[in-house]
Amino acid sequence: MKGGTLGSVxxxxxxxxxxxxxxxxxIIFQTEKEVPLMPMSLGSMLYNKTGAWRNIRPxxxxxxxxxxxxxxxxxxxxxxxIENEFPAVxxxxxxGCGICAEECPSKCIAMVEEEK
Amino acid sequence: MKKVIxxxxxxxxxxxLGRAQVIAAYPITPQTQVVELLSxxxxxxxxxxxxxxxxxxxSAMAACIAASIAGARAFTATxxxxxxxxHELLHWASGGRNPVVMGNINxxxxxxxxxxxxxxxxxxxxxxxxxxxxxxxxxxxxxxxIQAFRVSEAVMIPSMxxxxxxxxxxTYEVVDIPDQEKVDAFLPRFNPPIRLTPSDPHxxxxxxxxxxxxELRYKLQKDxxxxxxxxxxxxxxxEKMFGRYLGEVEDYRCDDAELIFVTSGTAGYTARxxxxxxxxxxxxxxxxxxxxxxxxxxxxxxxxxxxARKVAVVDRNISYGHHGIFYQEVKSALYGxxxxxxxxxxxxxxxxxxxxxxxxxxxxxxxxxKQKPEEDITWIGVKx
Amino acid sequence: xxxxxxxxxxxxxxxxxxxxxxxxxxxxxxxxxxxxxxxxGQKTALCIPACxxxxxxxxxxxxxxxxxxxxxxxxxxxxxxxxLKAGLEMVGDTETTVVAWAGDGGTFDIGIQALSGAAExxxxxxxxxxxxxxxxxxxxQRSSAxxxxxxxxxxxxxxxxxxxxxxxxxxxxxxxxxxxxTANTSYPEDLYKKAKKAKxxxxxxxxxxxxPCPTGWKSRxxxxxxxxxxxxxxxxxxxxxxxxxxxxxxxxxPREKKPVDDYFRLQGRFRHLRDEDLKFIQAEVDRNWERLLxxxxxxx
Numbered sequence: 057m058k059g060g061t062l063g064s065v066x067x068x069x070x071x072x073x074x075x076x077x078x079x080x081x082x083i084i085f086q087t088e089k090e091v092p093l094m095p096m097s098l099g100s101m102l103y104n105k106t107g108a109w110r111n112i113r114p115x116x117x118x119x120x121x122x123x124x125x126x127x128x129x130x131x132x133x134x135x136x137x138i139e140n141e142f143p144a145v146x147x148x149x150x151x152g153c154g155i156c157a158e159e160c161p162s163k164c165i166a167m168v169e170e171e172k
Numbered sequence: 173m174k175k176v177i178x179x180x181x182x183x184x185x186x187x188x189l190g191r192a193q194v195i196a197a198y199p200i201t202p203q204t205q206v207v208e209l210l211s212x213x214x215x216x217x218x219x220x221x222x223x224x225x226x227x228x229x230x231s232a233m234a235a236c237i238a239a240s241i242a243g244a245r246a247f248t249a250t251x252x253x254x255x256x257x258x259h260e261l262l263h264w265a266s267g268g269r270n271p272v273v274m275g276n277i278n279x280x281x282x283x284x285x286x287x288x289x290x291x292x293x294x295x296x297x298x299x300x301x302x303x304x305x306x307x308x309x310x311x312x313x314x315x316x317x318i319q320a321f322r323v324s325e326a327v328m329i330p331s332m333x334x335x336x337x338x339x340x341x342x343t344y345e346v347v348d349i350p351d352q353e354k355v356d357a358f359l360p361r362f363n364p365p366i367r368l369t370p371s372d373p374h375x376x377x378x379x380x381x382x383x384x385x386x387e388l389r390y391k392l393q394k395d396x397x398x399x400x401x402x403x404x405x406x407x408x409x410x411e412k413m414f415g416r417y418l419g420e421v422e423d424y425r426c427d428d429a430e431l432i433f434v435t436s437g438t439a440g441y442t443a444r445x446x447x448x449x450x451x452x453x454x455x456x457x458x459x460x461x462x463x464x465x466x467x468x469x470x471x472x473x474x475x476x477x478x479x480a481r482k483v484a485v486v487d488r489n490i491s492y493g494h495h496g497i498f499y500q501e502v503k504s505a506l507y508g509x510x511x512x513x514x515x516x517x518x519x520x521x522x523x524x525x526x527x528x529x530x531x532x533x534x535x536x537x538x539x540x541x542k543q544k545p546e547e548d549i550t551w552i553g554v555k556x
Numbered sequence: 557x558x559x560x561x562x563x564x565x566x567x568x569x570x571x572x573x574x575x576x577x578x579x580x581x582x583x584x585x586x587x588x589x590x591x592x593x594x595x596x597g598q599k600t601a602l603c604i605p606a607c608x609x610x611x612x613x614x615x616x617x618x619x620x621x622x623x624x625x626x627x628x629x630x631x632x633x634x635x636x637x638x639x640l641k642a643g644l645e646m647v648g649d650t651e652t653t654v655v656a657w658a659g660d661g662g663t664f665d666i667g668i669q670a671l672s673g674a675a676e677x678x679x680x681x682x683x684x685x686x687x688x689x690x691x692x693x694x695x696x697q698r699s700s701a702x703x704x705x706x707x708x709x710x711x712x713x714x715x716x717x718x719x720x721x722x723x724x725x726x727x728x729x730x731x732x733x734x735x736x737x738t739a740n741t742s743y744p745e746d747l748y749k750k751a752k753k754a755k756x757x758x759x760x761x762x763x764x765x766x767x768p769c770p771t772g773w774k775s776r777x778x779x780x781x782x783x784x785x786x787x788x789x790x791x792x793x794x795x796x797x798x799x800x801x802x803x804x805x806x807x808x809x810p811r812e813k814k815p816v817d818d819y820f821r822l823q824g825r826f827r828h829l830r831d832e833d834l835k836f837i838q839a840e841v842d843r844n845w846e847r848l849l850x851x852x853x854x855x856x
Contacts, residue, residue: 095384100618101618123563149575155778226638235636
């Protein structure tokens with residue numbers, strides 16, 4: 057290892073997978089060479105479709121929706137997004153907690169049983 | 173520049189020359205002078221660092237680890253109760269691959285309160301994944317801190333540089349303090365392969381299942397295994413630039429020795445006086461002072477000790493329920509292979525009880541008189 | 557649907573928290589994170605000790621947040637944040653907001669030493685405590701933030717928690733930090749404003765966020781926002797700010813202070829409380845409220 061060169065202490069572990077993959081897929085390592093040097097995240101949690109957790113799901117009656125944004129605001133799973141100025145539920149991630157239905161001021165969200 | 177300084181100040185100088193950037197420390201006897209001088213160095217701006225006056229050693233190590241993950245060179249110093257208070261976080265620094273460098277003053281563990289030296293505090297941390305250096309002179313302390321930054325940052329594993337309470341921490345010796353420019357040429361900036369920054373966000377240290385933990389720890393060990401060679405190379409380069417060589421071990425008059433002591437810390441220098449006295453009396457004695465204890469210097473230890481007829485390991489520590497720690501490790505390193513040489517283990521000097529040249533004479537007499545080592549511990553100096 | 561009305565949202569739409577995280581249904585701790593990150597922006601670094609959020613974020617090697625996280629040891633939220641801030645500054649980053657993000661256990665109990673130390677040094681960090689009133693991550697054990705009367709797994713019904721909730725806000729005020737506030741995920745605009753205000757202040761800032769936990773409180777997941785509104789209306793968890801430990805500002809003064817009973821009735825953890833317990837609690841709440849009102853009075 058060369059010292060005496062200005063710059064930085066050269067890291068011996070160049071072979072380690074330090075380049076972040078930054079993926080939304082679930083990451084699986086086949087060998088230790090793919091594992092990063094230290095426990096650090098390399099991707100998001102979007103692979104985890106938490107929609108599978110729920111028993112009931114919200115159904116929004118857009119006819120009566122007053123576009124207040126409260127359901128979007130109070131969703132703990134960021135599973136309601138705004139589409140064409142109206143709320144839309146992302147069923148891949150909605151856990152069916154019911155907060156949106158409970159808080160909707162015009163009571164236009166119904167929690168409906170999932171079909172078995 | 174030659175200065176007469178105490179061991180503790182050699183640590184401070186090492187941190188200043190090594191351009192530590194974040195220091196988080198808590199006072200404990202006999203470490204206080206380390207941080208006092210560092211405070212002055214920061215105040216005088218001879219050291220450009222942030223000094224966090226934390227409220228405990230646990231917080232000190234936590235702050236150092238976090239500073240290190242941000243990409244800053246972090247340093248702290250402590251002793252006994254403080255070191256053991258940090259224990260949880262010592263595992264954190266190594267598992268998290270944070271190359272923090274720490275000075276530890278070997279001080280006996282309470283109760284009863286003791287401020288004097290023995291090695292149980294640092295040796296009971298031997299499994300935490302830290303590189304450990306045991307120093308025997310103030311010059312060595314300063315040189316080792318500088319080399320430790322480089323070694324640690326090359327493998328992303330933290331190191332501790334250990335010195336004896338009072339015997340070294342408060343003893344004044346002549347130390348050649350190198351020029352900052354020369355040290356800068358030897359030790360460039362800390363530039364980790366990955367750092368915590370919002371411009372490249374990652375979560376560090378999250379929940380790790382059995383699916384992944386094993387490989388992470390495998391990698392830590394594999395990188396530890398690179399350290400002996402790295403320490404040797406770094407030592408040789410330091411010698412080229414500064415004229416002083418320090419390696420994994422320091423052997424003294426071992427070439428033709430029939431009885432070799434294995435020692436560490438200042439007791440390792442006292443051993444040299446003991447060796448000279450024994451030689452004067454016709455005993456072919458030698459001494460191996462282990463400087464790098466973790467990773468254990470297997471090759472060097474085997475190479476040097478296998479020439480001897482008998483080995484006497486002198487431990488200023490004990491693993492209760494077993495034996496002295498250097499004894500256990502040396503014995504296991506020599507087991508099997510071509511290294512079969514009887515290893516005798518001695519425990520002495522706990523709690524700061526003096527180790528004198530005469531101690532080595534006594535140990536030599538006992539060792540030479542016996543054919544085989546005892547199963548039980550041989551205690552030297554216990555009032556019985 | 558023929559309206560061409562545009563949606564007027566009370567908070568910015570940019571999200572720094574993604575879906576797929578592991579929080580329970582109806583978890584307000586995730587809302588706390590969502591709102592605080594909206595206010596602080598992407599140039600934020602979090603120190604998260606052991607707490608629900610160490611798991612919610614997702615396992616290695618994935619993470620649900622768009623900001624870096626340093627997962628740290630349990631006691632060390634404030635000390636890690638202190639070191640992280642110092643380290644970032646030394647490598648030239650003076651802009652990133654460093655946030656210690658801890659639960660009530662890691663703040664009121666095991667983390668209080670480091671928090672006190674950091675506050676006394678006036679470290680330039682924001683400390684956020686999301687308070688779900690027990691050690692929820694390890695299975696609902698009592699903490700010093702658990703309110704009087706609550707069931708937890710270590711305060712079973714026969715030995716319910718018989719000590720009041722530790723007044724951590726008073727402790728923080730005693731440190732004379734530049735800014736601290738209580739907040740609530742049922743009042744997101746207020747929380748957002750406070751987080752934004754905190755962002756621009758130097759020194760130690762402390763946000764105490766009330767965060768209902770359906771799993772630990774044995775409440776319905778859909779009631780989490782309702783419960784948050786109730787504790788402001790019945791003055792159990794008032795919303796106020798303190799500057800420099802002296803200037804108290806009450807943010808919401810309910811027109812009509814509601815009795816505590818309805819709030820307790822919605823949570824299984826309080827189901828065992830008898831009338832005399834509720835009376836005792838009501839008296840405590842009234843006393844604390846009067847004390848706070850006095851502190852908020854303008855000084856002559």
